[in-house]
Amino acid sequence: MEPCSCDTLVALPPATVDNRIIFGKNSDRLCDEVQEVVYFPAAVHENPREHLQCTYIEIDQVPETYAVVLSRPAWLWGAEMGANEHGVCIGNEAVWGREEVCDEEALLGMDLVRLGLERADTAEKALNVIVDLLEKYGQGGNCSEGRMVFSYHNSFLIADRKEAWILETAGKYWAAEKVQAKMMLSPGRYCEGYKLLNKHKGNITFETMMEILRDKPSGINMEGEFLTTASMVSILPQDSNLPCIHFFTGTPDPERSVFKPFIFVPNVSQLLDTSSPTFDLEDPVKKKPRFQFKPDRRHPLYQEHQQALEVIDKKEEKAKTMLDNMRKLEKELFKEMESILQNKHLDVDKIVNLFPQCAKDEIRIYKSNISS
Numbered sequence: 229m230e231p232c233s234c235d236t237l238v239a240l241p242p243a244t245v246d247n248r249i250i251f252g253k254n255s256d257r258l259c260d261e262v263q264e265v266v267y268f269p270a271a272v273h274e275n276p277r278e279h280l281q282c283t284y285i286e287i288d289q290v291p292e293t294y295a296v297v298l299s300r301p302a303w304l305w306g307a308e309m310g311a312n313e314h315g316v317c318i319g320n321e322a323v324w325g326r327e328e329v330c331d332e333e334a335l336l337g338m339d340l341v342r343l344g345l346e347r348a349d350t351a352e353k354a355l356n357v358i359v360d361l362l363e364k365y366g367q368g369g370n371c372s373e374g375r376m377v378f379s380y381h382n383s384f385l386i387a388d389r390k391e392a393w394i395l396e397t398a399g400k401y402w403a404a405e406k407v408q409a410k411m412m413l414s415p416g417r418y419c420e421g422y423k424l425l426n427k428h429k430g431n432i433t434f435e436t437m438m439e440i441l442r443d444k445p446s447g448i449n450m451e452g453e454f455l456t457t458a459s460m461v462s463i464l465p466q467d468s469n470l471p472c473i474h475f476f477t478g479t480p481d482p483e484r485s486v487f488k489p490f491i492f493v494p495n496v497s498q499l500l501d502t503s504s505p506t507f508d509l510e511d512p513v514k515k516k517p518r519f520q521f522k523p524d525r526r527h528p529l530y531q532e533h534q535q536a537l538e539v540i541d542k543k544e545e546k547a548k549t550m551l552d553n554m555r556k557l558e559k560e561l562f563k564e565m566e567s568i569l570q571n572k573h574l575d576v577d578k579i580v581n582l583f584p585q586c587a588k589d590e591i592r593i594y595k596s597n598i599s600s
Contacts, residue, residue: 235448236309236319236385237421237440238392239432240409241466246569249464251387252437253319254448254456254482255299255308258372262302262525263458265478265502265583267490268346270295270313282306282343283513284333284369287361293346297490299458299476302504302525303373303513306338307345309460313492314349315472317387317462322371322380327398329379330368337367337382337397344386351388355395355404358384363400375519389464389472420446434475435562437461442483455480461487463569471574473565478502478587479533484540486554488586489565493579501528501587529587536594550597557589 235254241247255263271293278289283304294314298307309319320337335343340358348354372378384395385407392407424440425432441459442449450456459482463473471492477485490496504525512520526534540547568574 235421235441236321237425237437238385238387238407239425239437240392240407243409243425243429244432247466248434249387249389249392249466250432250434250437251317251319251385251392251460251462251464252441253309253385253460254441254450255319255458255460256450256454257301257308257457259453259455259457259480261373261457262504262527262530263299263308263478263480264302264504264525264527264530265297265299265458265476265490265499267297267496267499268295269496282339283336285335285365287335287365290347294349295492295496296342296345297474297476297492297499298342298345299460299478300338300342301373301457302527303511304336304338306336306340306342308338308341308458310341310345311462311472311474312345312349315389315464316345316348316351316354317460317464317474318344318354319385319460321383321385323383323396323398324380325398327381327401329381330366330399331370331377331379332366332368334366334368335361336369336371337380337384338371340367340382341384344384351386351391351393354386355384355393358386358395359402359404362397362402366400367397370519373513373519373522387462387464389466389468421448424448434461434463434473438475438482438487444483449481449483451481456482459485459487463565465569469572470569473569476502476583478527478529481537484537484551484554485533486558486586486590487561488583488590489561490583491568491574491579493574493576495580497581497584499583499587501584501591502530503527504530529591532591532594532598535598539598546597550593553593553597554590557586557593561586
């Protein structure tokens, strides 16, 4: 098995339309892994001795944590990518180098993504949070749910309304650099991502970013034993009076998924259709020896999406109808989100159910085509 790395991209003004920062990420994971989209509200932790259980280890808790929306492999505590209520976005990628990868259980790179989002209200502060935790607790442990050991170092792309940072790590070593408006050439898919972004330089929108994440010829949208199991695109306006808008698929293959918007407002409804079942202390990730069996972690949207893919693969006419309906739903959502950004009007009563309603609309499309 060849190691893979995800694709995480950011476009900064003046390459973008309306001076927005556009963040995008494909999560490339083992093909049978379920990824969920979940929301956790802000919280106050009054007990100074309180500990926090991450995927494998406990760490010290902090007095206050921010609200976060996460796209994460359903078996672990952390996240592949996500955003917080202050407009900070983080995605991680697997990297390998001369430093030996530690199999000993510590913080996963995905734990560090969530911790950075929960504890920082700017991109630079999130970088510092991750670095401090890395130096204190280290990184290590199996990054896949199963007996196959799959461990790696991590690279992070961290963005907010004003700037973006790249953080590279190897063990407890790290290096960080602020992203400049210029674009750098890199080999493989990185080079392809550069080409696709550069093609739209000056006119990059959130839809442009989605098109890039959906691109299969470049390898950005992966297929095979490792595939793109979930995708995320965020609009980060520099005007603080405008909301940040975060789109998630919660399903594999962005070309055959719907990007659904999420906006932070008070009293957001729980994202039940993209939340996987929980197994509490009986979860094989929490019991030692770990990973003795693999439970069914499929959430409702994932289940319907997988059934729909079977239809798409077998019946060409139904496939076209279904994909047309998915794109129609998406276009309506894009138009609605753009209207919010242009008119600066937010219907909070509607926004609290925005993502859950979108997931239900997507499920309805799948069911209508499966049953017909």
